[in-house]
Amino acid sequence: MASKAAEQRNRVQTALDRVRHQIGLVLGAAAGAREMAEAEVARLTLEQEIVRVGMDHATPAQQTEWARHPAAHEVFAALGGTRAAFYTDWSAGPGQLRDLVAAHAPGPAGRPPSEWLGRVGTNPGVTAPALWRVGSATAAGSDISRTFDVAVPLLDESHLAITSAPKTRPVVDGIVQGLLMRVLSAFEPGAVKIHLWDVGQLTAILPDLYPLSRTSALSLYDPTRLEDLLDELAGHIRRIHATGMQAGHTSLRELRKATNQRLEPYRIAVLYGNGETLDAERARDLKRVASGALAAGICLILVDVPTAVSASIETLSLLDERRAVSSMTGSDLVVDLDPPMPSGQVIRAANRIAEALIARQGGPRSFADLMPSEIGQESSARELRAPIGFYEGEAVEVVIGDASPHALIGGPSGSGKTNFLYALLGSLAARYSPDELALYLLDFKEGVSFAGLAPGRKDSSWLPHAKLVGVNVNTDREFGLALLRFLADELRRRSAAAKEHEVTNLADLREQDPSGHWPRIVAVIDEFQYLFAGRDQVTAQATQLLEDIARRGRSQGIHLVLASQDVAGIEAFWGKPAVFEQCTLRIAMPKARRVLAETNNAAVSAPKWHAVINHDSGVAHGNQLAHVPDASSRNVFVNLQQKLWELYAGRFTRPRLFDGAHSPVLEQFPAFTELKPNAQPRAILGQSIDVTEAACGVDLPRVPGRNVAVLGGATAEALSIMDSAARSLSRQMELGQVEFLLHCPIVASSPAVLDLKSRLEAEGHLATLTEDLSAELESIVESLSTTTPRILLLYGVDAALPSLEAKAVGQLKSGLDHLRTLLKNGPAHGVHTIGWWRSIARLKDTLGFGGTDDIGAWAALDVQGNELSPFAAGQVVHWSPRPGRALFFDRTTHGAPEVIIPFQRPETEPTAGGTS
Template sequence: MTLIDPLQQGQSVEPFLPLLKVEQLVPQGHVLTRSDEIEAALGKLTDEIEELIQQRFNDKASNWSQYNAVQPDAPLPYKVVLLFDVPEQISEKSLWFLGRICENGPRCGVLPIIAIDEQRMEDRRYEKLNATLKNSTTQLNDLLQRAGAGELSFTYQPEQWPRQDVLDGFLAKLVEDCAAKTRFKKTMPDLWTSFGKGETTLGGFDIPIGWTTAGDFATLRLGATDSEHHVLLAGKTGSGKSNLLHVLIHTLCEKYPTEELDLYLLDYKESTEFNIYATPPVPQARLVATESDPEYGVTVLRHLVDELETRARIFKSKNVNDFSEYRKSSGVRLPRVLLVIDEFQILFSESRQVAEAAEQLLSKLLKQGRSFGIHILLATQTLKGINAQSIGSIITQLGCRIALACGQEDSAMILGGGNWAAAELRSPPEGIINNANGAKSGNVKFMIPFAGESEHRRDLLTNLIVRTSFSGEAAKTKIFSGAFLPQMPSPFEYQTACAHEEALLLGENLAFDSKPLTVSLTRRSAFNVLFSGYNDHIHDGLLSATLFSLTFVDGFDEIVYFNARGVPPGGGFSAAAQMLGARLKIFDDISELPLQAISDDIGNRRVALIIDGLDSEKALQPAPAFRSLKPGEPPTPADLLKRLAEDGPRKGTFVFIFVDRWQRCASASKDLFSFFELRVAYCMNEDDAGSLVSGGVGKFKGIEKPSRAVFVNKMTNDITWFRPYVQESTQ
């Protein structure tokens, strides 16, 4: 119903105002009173009538009743527009709209009920509307006269109004009944009746994701000669974006086998939406990444660019131009690739360097991927505020647009300038799919089924996995969870990594391949290792990883550990200490630390010296520059430590320093730190990280997060992001 009451401002329908709360009955949610909103509502009804006449009606069904007889599963509802005090607040456009509604509305199930002000309607401006009303409507008096055939007289008597409590009960029942009847009842498995299992992607993806208002399947088509190749999906919070992604992913996996589809799922939300595809892994998924880092996302894009270039070389060698031609000529079952990135704007939220890399790689995939069977779906809540210089170019490459409920500004950004249709959606379950780069003429409204609660979806996926033959591809899926750090490897893995190469095994590269990060212990001046950051969990993991590595590095006579922090280390420290046995010497008193002996034995014995908490031990920090040693005075602990750092690495003795609070010792120990070319930073602010990484003034972004660290080789200027190993304390 559309209710228009410009003079009484809703009082004309006062007993029925509770119905305004029922969105299915009164979509506007209020009685229209102003010229602009009346014009918009009448214009929308006119557009709907036009769409029915031009697009939906045909020889078999040329009106509302015939259409519903032919389409009982998707009937057209009645639409009633009730106007009081016409022509009050009726603009020139509204007059034209109202005329068309009166002429063509009843045929389309749009029923106008109009109360006019006869005196005002005598104005010449309303001649056309009067003529339309005379030809297309029936006055109540005429109906009564026809019923009586001229033999009955009649007068108007007000009907006795029901008691308010009775009316309220009736309206409550009406609201409940309306909600039940208008609720969208189709489910995700209903989509799967439109296709068989094990279909091919040779001609592209053809994925049913809902039903149009005509009852036909709404499909997402990508990669065909007459379809788009990449998708933009957007909708405000609560509009059902995650639900639609689940519908899309489930349906893809139901329709296409693992040999036909490589699915990459990259989620930047702080949620577990995609975890369901990782435990156990869906066979079609090559990657399931949740709570991802922008840096990790860049490595995924780089991996796909490598895949694109590999396919380009293969196609060139076979003298073919595109994916379909290669499949047809070679007979090789090369899978199509679909990359889904939820909240993709976060890719551009970190440093300019990361954002620029993401833009360049994404642009290349969007421009060239279509020829090589690589397709991309980017999802977001809004396009406003995205920090990417080429965002306009990126959006232009996304020819298919799927819009859920959002504001007018977002609708215009998602679909295209002047296309505000998404602002009128009631999502869930409504959406718009547009395969015309957002042109208004390409809008197709559709209904999206509920994917089900997580347990129901898990059951469906379990059945899918049971039905699917892995064909030797059980290890196809990579799992990445940005919320959890990788667990410490087994002693056997440390032995394999460190026995034949003098190196520390500290974590996994923050990259698609997730290769182990190894830090070589090179016998070269200043190649000591400095760790800095304030996070006990990561600190204990790095310390334990260092000890486990040193356990299997051949040739170390002794590992000396000095704990200046005053906090017993956890995270596998005890297990590593037990493996080292008598080779590990632990101290917590600076006066007992054998720095002089270690210094004297440089070149004779190999020692790994670990100073845990340099910032907490003043004795190890250099004295003021103006103070010089007196003749015969023994060197201070700080002097000995500097000598070890300077002379040790060339002879196989290394110093490993851990610092909690960088600012406590950064200035005083500047000369000492010049002998630490290898540095690991984690959980530091931008200024401190910049000082540690570059050795000067500057900022280094991205270290604050407790889910990653960075390794820097100052000699080569190499910077490597990684995820440090951690382990629950066994103490």
């Protein structure tokens, strides 16, 4: 048993010994491999250091240290062989580099300054040289055949980081100034903009370039406000990126190539640091700007700014006042820097470029310069685009579409707001035909800004694109509400069509329904804050409609242009920013308040006759300053309108003109002139305040309650309503079909009543003017079931009440009793009363207890709304009387009273309010 156990121990011991042996072999092999790896790492580290420093540039101390390295002999032999082989095989290399630079750095980009400095460039800026010369280098030795040009990429290609050496600031300035002059001289004036920031200097940054500072080609920034420059660049990047993305391109270079237009200037931002790392926030901002700048045509030149950027960047590190190393050639080659350009020559060259840029602007442009070469050739399927002014010779456009659907325009009185609106309307109308663009124009202020766009007495032409023109509507807020209701109805119609064709926007709808009529609609509302001037139902409904149109109108091609002198005073939108958020297009006239973003003060410094155009909700980076030419002087816009009117003659209907300063004339009103005999007569009382030129009237069927009351003491308006009701009924009645009975106890109104009687008789109707109203009423009541249909026109019923209330001895019923009977039972037998009461109290006295149902319709003049509730189904009536207007309610058709405009009686002078 013991021997067996010993045998087992021996076997286990033997196995363990074998395992130990194998582990030893493995550990030995691993140690050997580790030693080899460490030796290889040491060799590679040495090789890397030698390559970085350069075999010919090492100090004696470095060479001694390298020589002590165990792998020194091997590394030096390998690198020497590689270099020898390279120079043996690369004998043609310098010549190839010279050819490469010559091909990619033409003209000022690579040629000596003597050949171009002081000459103004001609490259329009669609394409740019890829390389820009900074010096030369020699491949090996001093053989001139091995010398080649050294150039760095800029603009679309790469950023540049320059690191100075002690006492080399003048050299750095010479390098930067030389590059900038090459770029500025290569392109036509205005194609390049320079931005300069120096952490240590407020002024004297590249002073030789200062002649350019009187133009937009050169901008300087506060040394303590690097964020201002970075914010501006970030804004340009976002704006250009959005433009490119909409066009399907990923960079400005692609967009230039596709359109063969410069579109945007190149920008070079030079940042002078002091070798210290920027604070964390500025470093992050700079990194973000650098990452997107090149795609937006923005190039950074960073001098002693040790911030890593995640973008293409080349380096130039100075060794002394004459030499540098560059990432373009590698650290093993020294670049001999070009000498600085002579200061006097640079100043003269910069001055010539500035003068050429100013001359190119050509001074103030005219309205004619906004016009396209061909009228009405643009499509509005995707957007509306039109220049409205100029900045440094370049047109500044306003774009209205899905990206910037609505516009907010602000400017105090005299700032040029009306002129801007004319420039905008003219530029749009010249580019888009009336099939592509429909205009609805409303001006709340007291004036006739848009009146000339509709036909008038002196000029029969009109702007063919205009469908509605409303002027002097500051007291007719209901007309603005009517326009918003029309736009909301049109929005629903377009949305239904889009749903039917399974599309989501106007462009796709027009593509799927080419036979449909789907122009873009632009509604311009000047002084729109009047819509919200009261705390009433008009304000509440207008706010709701405007918010809905602003949110949903963009996709269906309905756009709002809201203009105001003082946007700050609109209480209706406090806490309701939906409309302003949708107005991404902001136009600020000089000294405008709260149109742009809160921190954007560009309007404060804007010169006269200019406007700040901003498509980015007023944020500062979206600012574009534009000089707006004179579009509102005598015959300027008129000439364009006449040309368009003649071009589109007969194809489009005249616009609806609503002029709140003039009353409508019954004889000229379509709803009156088109009347014919009708079995269902309708008494026209006035004009509706609506987008269409509609009349407001009362149907007089043979049913109870179809009587009309005119309420209030405004004599002219009351006579007008009575007159238009009677005359409109007479045109609908066959001769002999009806008798008009008139009664007027008011002496001052007798001439108007006699005139109406004559007019009715002239048309062949029987018209009787009675003096004894009580007797006439008794006679009609006694024969009510067999009487001829009658229209009772009772003027000043309240004045007749004393005589109506009187009873003769033995008489059972008074004239007032008979009047009440007729009001209750007459309409069912064809006897309708149209009466004028000068006070609500006297109407109540006439009707007696519970008789309000006998007045089916009424028109109130100088009567307060709280007095009208009993006659409006008990609802609260919001009405404050105003001249030339009446409040109308028909209990069979109205949910709430509406404002109407009485007609102008021919024999009276025009009264305030109405239409032409």
